[in-house]
Amino acid sequence: MHRFIEELKDFSQKADWVLLILCLVTAGFGLIVIASATNAPKFEGNARYIIIQLVAIGLGVLMFALVSSIDVDVISEHRMAMLVFNTVLLLLLIPFGTDNDTGNRSWLDFPLIPVNIQPAEICKITYILIMASVMASHQNNISGIPSVMHMVLHLGLLVGLNMAMSRDAGVSLIFVFIFIGMAFGGGVSLWWFALAIGAIAAAIPVVWPLLGEYQQERILVLIDPTFDAQGIGARYHSKINLQSLTGGGLTGQGLFNGNRTQGGNLFAQHTDYIFSSIGEELGFFGCVIVMLLELAIIARCVYVGVRCQDYMRRQICYGAASALMFQVMINVGMCIGVMPVIGLTLPLISYGGSSVVTIFAMLGLVSGAYARPQSLSHERYVQPPR
Numbered sequence: 001m002h003r004f005i006e007e008l009k010d011f012s013q014k015a016d017w018v019l020l021i022l023c024l025v026t027a028g029f030g031l032i033v034i035a036s037a038t039n040a041p042k043f044e045g046n047a048r049y050i051i052i053q054l055v056a057i058g059l060g061v062l063m064f065a066l067v068s069s070i071d072v073d074v075i076s077e078h079r080m081a082m083l084v085f086n087t088v089l090l091l092l093l094i095p096f097g098t099d100n101d102t103g104n105r106s107w108l109d110f111p112l113i114p115v116n117i118q119p120a121e122i123c124k125i126t127y128i129l130i131m132a133s134v135m136a137s138h139q140n141n142i143s144g145i146p147s148v149m150h151m152v153l154h155l156g157l158l159v160g161l162n163m164a165m166s167r168d169a170g171v172s173l174i175f176v177f178i179f180i181g182m183a184f185g186g187g188v189s190l191w192w193f194a195l196a197i198g199a200i201a202a203a204i205p206v207v208w209p210l211l212g213e214y215q216q217e218r219i220l221v222l223i224d225p226t227f228d229a230q231g232i233g234a235r236y237h238s239k240i241n242l243q244s245l246t247g248g249g250l251t252g253q254g255l256f257n258g259n260r261t262q263g264g265n266l267f268a269q270h271t272d273y274i275f276s277s278i279g280e281e282l283g284f285f286g287c288v289i290v291m292l293l294e295l296a297i298i299a300r301c302v303y304v305g306v307r308c309q310d311y312m313r314r315q316i317c318y319g320a321a322s323a324l325m326f327q328v329m330i331n332v333g334m335c336i337g338v339m340p341v342i343g344l345t346l347p348l349i350s351y352g353g354s355s356v357v358t359i360f361a362m363l364g365l366v367s368g369a370y371a372r373p374q375s376l377s378h379e380r381y382v383q384p385p386r
Helices: 002-009 016-038 047-066 072-078 079-089 121-136 143-167 167-184 190-210 213-223 235-247 259-263 273-306 311-336 353-373
Strands: none
Touching: 002 143, 016 047, 016 167, 016 273, 047 353, 072 121, 072 311, 072 353, 079 143, 121 143, 121 167, 121 235, 121 311, 121 353, 143 190, 167 190, 167 311, 235 259, 235 273, 235 311, 259 273, 273 311, 273 353
C-alpha cells in the first residue's frame, strides 16, 4: 500500500502523458459527435447523454491514474482471485441482468445505481492481466502443449461463461482477439494458429445449425449479395447506415445538420453506428480524423510494449492494443458493410459510460508499463539496510 501511494504521488512525472492526451482528445471529439447524434428529436434532449459521458471521462481519467500506479507484479500473483472476480461479476447477470433492448443480457441494472454496468468490459482488463501472468509463467516454453492449453483454458472459461450469462457474441469475440494478439506478440508458434484456423474451418458445418436465425442472417448479408437484396429485412439497418456514412461527401453536411442523423433514422446512431453519423455530418475528413486518433492510441500501446524489457508488461500492452484494434475494426467494418453486426462500440467515441471508464483503466495498465518497464518485484523481498 505504501508503494502504491508513492507511485500515485509520482503519477505526474512517470505517467505516459502522450497516451493520456491522445485518449482525452479522442474522448473530447467523441463528446462532440455524441452531442450531435443525440440532438435528434427521438432522444428527447441530449443533456443526459452529454453529462453521463462527461462523468465517465472524468472517472476514466481517475481510473487511468489509479491503475497506472499499481504494481502489476503484485496483481499477477493473485491470478486465481481475478478469475473468481470475473466469475462472480458475470454471475451477477442472473439476478441483475438487463438487455437494454439489444437482445443480449449484457448489463447489470442495480436498483440504487442510475446507470447500467457492462461486466464484460471490466473483465477485459482482468483477462489481459490473467493472460499476461499465465504467459509469463510459461515464457521459456510458450509454444509447448501445457502452455497453450493453460492459455486456452482461461479463454474458454471466460468466453463460455459470458456466452451462457449474456449471449453477447460480440464481447466474447473481443476476448478471443485479445488472446490471438497476445499469443502472436508473445511468440507462440505459427503452427498453433494454422491448427486453430483448420479447426475453425472444420467446425463451421457443425456450428452453423446451432446459430440463431438472426446470427445466420447477419453472416449471409455479408457473403450472399442476393440475400435480402432489396434491403427490407436483415440488410435494412446496414443499408441505411451505409447510405448515411457515404452521404456526407468529403466535408459532411455539418454537425447537427445530418439528414438521417437529425431525423433519427439511423439505428444506434450514438453507440454502435456513430461512425455512420460522423460520415454524414463531418464527411470523409471527419472519418479520417477518427481513424487517425484510434490508430495513434493503438500504435502508442504497441510502442510502449516494444519498449518494455519485461515480458509480462509487454504482453499487457499487446493485449490492450489487440482489444482496441478489434473493436475499431469491427465497428468501422459494420458501418461499411464488411463485418457482421455484433454490437461493439467505437472506443472513446461511442456513447457508453462502462466502455469509456474501462478503456481508460485498460490504458492505465499501458501507462504503468511505460512508467515501470521492468519488474520491481525483487524490491519487496530485499530487506532494507539498517
